[in-house]
Amino acid sequence: MEWWGIFVNKFFINKQNGIKQSVIIKWFLIIISVGVFFTFEVGDVHAANQTYTQQFQNSTTTLSGQSVESNMYFTKMEYWNVKNATFNLNYQVSQLSSKQTSDITVSINGVKFYSFRPSNKSGFQTEQIKIPVSLLSGDNTLKITGQILTKKGKGNYQLAQTPANWLTIKSGSNVNFEYQLKDADNTVASFYGHFVGQDTIANQESKIVTPNNASSDELTAAMITLAGEARVITTANEQIPVVKYSDMNAQSGNYIMAVMTYNHLPNNLKNKIDQSKLKNNALVMTQYQNGKHYLVVTAKNGKLLKKAARFVANQELMNETNQSAETITSSTDTDSSSLHDNEKYKLTSSPDVVTGSGHRTTTYQISLPNDRSNADGSKVKLHFKYSKNMDFKNSLVTVYVNNTTLGSKKLTKSHADGDELTVDVPRGTALGNSFTVQVAFDLETNGNDNSDNSNTPWAQVEPSSRMIVKSERSNDLLYTNYPTLFIKHQTYNNIAVVLPKRLSSVDYQTLTNVFNLIGSFAKSNTGNIQFYTHKPSNKVLANSNVIVIGTPKSNKMIKDLNKDLYFKFSKNLTRIVSNEKLSIEKNYGTQVGTAQLLRSPYNKRRGMLVVTGASNQAAYLASTQINFQKNIEQYSGDAIVVDQNNNHYGYRFKKDKAINESLVKKRFFDSNSQIILYLGLIVLALVALCAVVILILKKQSLLNGGHKHEK
Numbered sequence: 001m002e003w004w005g006i007f008v009n010k011f012f013i014n015k016q017n018g019i020k021q022s023v024i025i026k027w028f029l030i031i032i033s034v035g036v037f038f039t040f041e042v043g044d045v046h047a048a049n050q051t052y053t054q055q056f057q058n059s060t061t062t063l064s065g066q067s068v069e070s071n072m073y074f075t076k077m078e079y080w081n082v083k084n085a086t087f088n089l090n091y092q093v094s095q096l097s098s099k100q101t102s103d104i105t106v107s108i109n110g111v112k113f114y115s116f117r118p119s120n121k122s123g124f125q126t127e128q129i130k131i132p133v134s135l136l137s138g139d140n141t142l143k144i145t146g147q148i149l150t151k152k153g154k155g156n157y158q159l160a161q162t163p164a165n166w167l168t169i170k171s172g173s174n175v176n177f178e179y180q181l182k183d184a185d186n187t188v189a190s191f192y193g194h195f196v197g198q199d200t201i202a203n204q205e206s207k208i209v210t211p212n213n214a215s216s217d218e219l220t221a222a223m224i225t226l227a228g229e230a231r232v233i234t235t236a237n238e239q240i241p242v243v244k245y246s247d248m249n250a251q252s253g254n255y256i257m258a259v260m261t262y263n264h265l266p267n268n269l270k271n272k273i274d275q276s277k278l279k280n281n282a283l284v285m286t287q288y289q290n291g292k293h294y295l296v297v298t299a300k301n302g303k304l305l306k307k308a309a310r311f312v313a314n315q316e317l318m319n320e321t322n323q324s325a326e327t328i329t330s331s332t333d334t335d336s337s338s339l340h341d342n343e344k345y346k347l348t349s350s351p352d353v354v355t356g357s358g359h360r361t362t363t364y365q366i367s368l369p370n371d372r373s374n375a376d377g378s379k380v381k382l383h384f385k386y387s388k389n390m391d392f393k394n395s396l397v398t399v400y401v402n403n404t405t406l407g408s409k410k411l412t413k414s415h416a417d418g419d420e421l422t423v424d425v426p427r428g429t430a431l432g433n434s435f436t437v438q439v440a441f442d443l444e445t446n447g448n449d450n451s452d453n454s455n456t457p458w459a460q461v462e463p464s465s466r467m468i469v470k471s472e473r474s475n476d477l478l479y480t481n482y483p484t485l486f487i488k489h490q491t492y493n494n495i496a497v498v499l500p501k502r503l504s505s506v507d508y509q510t511l512t513n514v515f516n517l518i519g520s521f522a523k524s525n526t527g528n529i530q531f532y533t534h535k536p537s538n539k540v541l542a543n544s545n546v547i548v549i550g551t552p553k554s555n556k557m558i559k560d561l562n563k564d565l566y567f568k569f570s571k572n573l574t575r576i577v578s579n580e581k582l583s584i585e586k587n588y589g590t591q592v593g594t595a596q597l598l599r600s601p602y603n604k605r606r607g608m609l610v611v612t613g614a615s616n617q618a619a620y621l622a623s624t625q626i627n628f629q630k631n632i633e634q635y636s637g638d639a640i641v642v643d644q645n646n647n648h649y650g651y652r653f654k655k656d657k658a659i660n661e662s663l664v665k666k667r668f669f670d671s672n673s674q675i676i677l678y679l680g681l682i683v684l685a686l687v688a689l690c691a692v693v694i695l696i697l698k699k700q701s702l703l704n705g706g707h708k709h710e711k
Contacts, residue, residue: 049083049178049179049180050178050179050180050181050199051176051177051178051179052176052177052179052198052199052202053174053175053176053177054074054075054174054175054176054177054198055172055173055174056072056073056074056171056173056174056175057073060168060169060170060171068144068145068146068147068166068167069143069144069145069146069354069360069361069362070143070144070169070363071141071142071143071144071363072141072142072143072144072173073139073140073141073142074140074142074175075138075139075140075198076136076137076138076140076177077193077197077198077199078138078193079181079182079183079184079190079193079194079197080177080179080180080181080182080199081179081180081181081182082133082136082177082178082179083133083178083179083180084130084133084177084178085130085131085133085136085175085176085177085178086128086129086130086131086175086176086178087106087128087129087130087131087142087173087174087175088126088127088128088129088173088174088175088176089106089126089127089128089129089144089169089173090124090125090126090169090170090172090173091104091118091124091125091126091127091167091168091169091170091173092122092123092124092125092167092168092170093118093166093167093168094166094167102117102118102146102147103115103116103117103146103147104116104117104118104127104144104145104146104167105144105145105146106129106142106143106144107142107143107145108131108132108135108136108140108141108142108143109135109137109140109141110141110143111135113131113132113135114129114130116129124168124170131175142175144167144169146167147356147358184255184293186286186288186324187286187321187322187323187324188284188285188286188295188318188321188322188323188324188325188326189318189319189320189321189322190286191255191286191293191295192295192318192319192321193319194255194293195229195240195255195257195295196229196232196233198233200255201233201238201239201240202238204241204253205253205254205255206229206240206253206255206256206257207240207241207242207243207248207253207255207256207257208222208225208226208229208240208241208242208243208256208257208259209242209243209244209245209248209256209257209258209259209260210222210242210243210244210245210259210260211244211245211260211261211264212244212245212246213502214244214260214264214503215261215302216302216530216531216532216533217261217301217302217303217305217306217531218259218260218261218264218302218305219497219499219503219511219531219533220302220306220309220529220530220531221259221297221302221305221306221308221309222242222259222309223242223497223511223515223519223529223531224306224309224310224313224525224529225257225259225297225309225312225313226240226242226512226515226516226519227313227492227515227518227519227520227522227525228309228310228312228313228314228315228519228525229313229519230515230516230517230518230519230520231315231519231520231521231522231523232315237628237630239512239513239516239627239628240512240516241508241509241512242508242511242512242515243505243508244503244505244508245260245266247505247508253292254291254292254293255292255293255295256292256293256294256295257294257295257297257312258294258295258296258297258298259297259298259305259309260296260297260298260305261298261299261300261301261302261305262275262278262298262299262300263300265296265298268289269287269289269294269296272285272287272296273285273296273298277325277327278298278299278300280304280329280330281299281304281327281328281329282297282298282299282304282305282307282308282311282327282328282329283296283297283298283299283308283325283326283327283328284296284297284308284311284312284321284325284326284328285298285324285325285326286324286325295312297309297312299328303330304328304330307328307329307330307332307334308328310334310335310525310526311326311328311332311334313334313336313525314334314335314336314525315336316336316337317334334525335524335525335526336523336524336525336526343468343469343470343471344466344467344468344469345366345466345467345468345469346463346465346466347364347382347437347439347461347465347466347467348364348461348463348465349463350463351460351461351462351463352460352461353458353459353460354441354443354458354459354460355456355457355458356443356456356457356458357390357443357444357445357456357457358442358443358444359440359441359442360440360441360442360443360459361438361439361440361441362438362439362461363436363437363438363439364436364437364438364439365434365435365436366434366435366436366437366467366469367434368434368469368471375470375471375472376425376427376428376470377470378424378425378431378467378468378469378470379422379423379424379425379467379468380399380401380406380421380422380423380425380437380465380466380467380468381420381421381422381465381466381467381468382397382399382420382421382422382423382439382461382465383418383419383420383461383462383464383465384397384419384420384421384439384459384460384461384462384465385416385417385418385419385459385460385462386411386416386419386441386443386457386458386459386460387416387443387456387457387458387459388413388416389445389456389457390411390443390444390445390446390457391444391445391446392410392411392412392413393444394442394444395410395411395441395442395443395444395457396408396409396410396411396441396442397409397411397419397421397439397440397441397442397459398439398440398442399421399423399437399438399439399440400437400438400439400440401425401429401431401435401436401437401438402431402435402436403438404426404429406423406424406425406426407421407423407424409421411441411443437467439461441459443457443458443459445457473488475658475659476657476658476659477597477599477607477638477654477657477658477659478597478636478637478638478652478657479597479632479635479636479637479638479640479650480635480636482597482609482626482632483517483518483521483626483632484521485545485597485607485659486518486545486547486607486609487518487521487522487527488527489524490522490523490524491522491523491524491525491526491527492518492522492527492528492529493527493545494527494528494529494543494544494545495527495528495529495530495544495545495546495547496529496530496532496536496540496541496544496545496546496547497529497530497531497532497546497547497548497549498531498532498533498534498535498536498546498547498548498549498555498557499511499531499532499533499549499550499555500533500549500550500551500554500555501533501534501554502554504616506616506617506619506620507549507550507554507616507619507620509620509623510549510611510616510619510620510623511549512627513620513623513624513626513627514547514549514609514611514623514626514627516627516628517626517627517628517629517632520629535556535557535560538602541600541602541603542602542603542606543603544606545600545606545607545608546600546602546606546607546608546609547608547609547610547611548561548608548609548610548611548612549611549612549619549623550611550612550616550619551573551612551613551614551615551616551618551619552569552573552612552614553573554616555612558610558612559573561598561601561610564598564601565594565596565598565610565612566579566581566594566596566598566638566639566651566653567579567582567594567596567639567641569614570589573614574590574614575587575589575590575614576589576590576592576594576613576614577589581639581651581653582641582649582651588643589614590614590615590618591613591614591615591618591643591644592613592618592621592641592642592643592644593611593612593613593617593618593619593620593621593622593623593641593642593643594610594611594612594613594622594639594640594641594642595609595610595611595622595623595625595626595639595640596609596610596612596638596639596640597609597638597639598610598638599654599659605659606659607659611623611626617644618644621642621643621644621646622640622641622642624642624646625640625642625648626640634648634650635650636650636652637650637651637652637653638651638652638653638654638657639651639652639653
């Protein structure tokens, strides 16, 4: 813009050869100048379209049967003004399929908008499909339906279901958005929507800031806040960094959450706050300065600051706060809401209809609390309806869990208006805490000579359908149970975090990694968590699950724990040394980091996580394996080693993996109660039989003795 100002200035002031500019030309130039100014300074702020690609979380899946159906889910941010949306479908169909008759249809939120025939080629192929912007909502369901028909002969097609009728949808299918951003307004809700937005996080525009020398309460408040955001963000490979104030400008970011006590706030934020509002209160307040959006979370003491952090960690409260500031008192209800399902999980909240003849499948995702897994005694209670224009000799319904068949039932005309099926999950079936229930209908019609393009017959899964899941708390002190060993009732299980007294920038990165995953598993903000920059009392340690972060030189507690570690430090604490699992060269030992799950030496029924290395950078390397679910799933042991070349290895040291041995015994007796009962009855029967035999022999001996006496 300077060049334009110089040009105008010279045009007005400099007069060459005595020529005088006319008033009209002057006004014309002024108008043009103003127009150019607004074009450069205002119009370009968000004028250019931005793009964001949202990957589906579905893994590569194969759908079999002449009729196939699959659902995918994605979200659109409220602050996007979407110009274009493109669905990129990566798929493959059976090489035997007829490209002239097979077809695939795509619908969004129940509205069909695109159909196509697979190309006549083998291998994976991509179809780019424009989604009508008018059909988009906040949460969207993208459904793929189709018929994959294989050749039978000239001019004829085999419509019966065979293994050769299949469609594979490859992981990596996505929706690409082209949009313009709508700036956040001054309300807390608007800031929050942008702050946790997928594109904001992916573009590293969000961050949480603490003071340079944060107190234990400020660190606790910051991690409560991070955990609250981690549980609601939908990006699988991105996280919100926590940084100290001196590092704030070293990173990009237009949406900044400052979590600090009032005395530690920088002057530019402190000057905007009326201190009278902080008398016995905490404050959550938006500010806009120098092109950046701030949310200031502050109070004059640590207790109220942690209370404010729990408010920010409650998604419902943040979305409901349509003003620029919110005051929080010690009596403010900040707890997250919870649903008490009593082990009953609805398959669908509205009638779920499948249409058309052939094999039709609908799938439902069941998620248990993250600290629990299924136990014996689970069952599916299915309620459903179906049409009466079918060949009931060949029509049936089948229920699966994770592709394991639970049971089937023939459909009958007399029960078409209301049928039900109850099937048990086989004893010993391990489902974990997230699994799928599939309901498959084989809807056969009288006569099957034509391709299936009809909306009849149909079947409908009713909202009263349930899965009753018997579950139990996970009891393994291994990474297969991490981080749920730190979670109870979907919230923090009394966690004590011990940190170096002075945190480096790298320590903050380590902290962010550790609590990104733990926070995503904590569905509620009500749990107890406290940070310490010194070793807590033995009472606190005995009653807590403990996380220790740092080096043996920066954190004295790691030095004290060295004798309990699987990977120990040398006597001078400068490197990690070899053990029975791994030989470690002396220079290599100064570079590797390790994350170890120990049985707490302060309470054998508690767990302890130690993230450490000879340097802060080494400890950070270890934390990179416990920050996302996809990373932790690689490990089944209790120790992880990572080097600077990102080579990472998992090991198991403890033979007894149980956290609570008495719980193992109780579960053994509970799961084998019938066998134990039968064995007990057999033993009693044997004892009784032995007693009878002894009595008979004794009686016979007396009788025999009596006869001899008579002689």
